[in-house]
């Protein structure tokens with residue numbers, strides 16, 4: 001492993017959060033995210049048959065803001081992520097946990113397209129950091 005990869009968890013979270021903050025300046029960021037998501041798994045389109053994408057693109061950015069604040073001590077972000085995980089669980093939108101893999105990969109690709117300071121190790125940091133909240137989403141799948 002190169003020296004570059006020897007970072008603490010907090011350093012990786014900061015790197016990835018800053019990369020996301022730069023990326024969302026791209027007006028097409030959310031659009032790119034959904035294009036990648038549906039390319040990676042076209043079946044996921046079925047969940048969005050009645051979705052207004054102008055609204056959903058804003059919802060995604062709000063959700064990502066919560067997701068990146070969830071790593072800190074922000075109680076509201078923790079509350080929102082718990083709420084969103086329940087919205088997506090078996091009794092709600094019923095997003096099976098295996099789908100979160102594609103969500104994480106679509107995020108990597110959208111950030112790759114959008115962050116002007118993107119560099120190759122970022123994708124490893126991204127996967128590593130985002131796997132924690134995505135595991136949390138999965139853990140709530142059966143929770144009432």
Ligand code: HEM
Pocket residue numbers: 044047048050051052056059060062063064067084087088093095099100102103134137
């Ligand atoms: C592959 C995984 C996922 C799928 C298929 C999915 C699908 C959906 C669908 C179908 C909706 C409802 C759209 C509508 O109103 O018509 C929704 C809402 C939403 N999703 Fe996801 N989702 C996924 C993962 C996530 C994750 C990990 C987040 C975390 C940020 C997230 C954030 C949101 C937000 C913020 C909303 C708006 C609902 C609200 O605020 O109550 N989604 N999602």
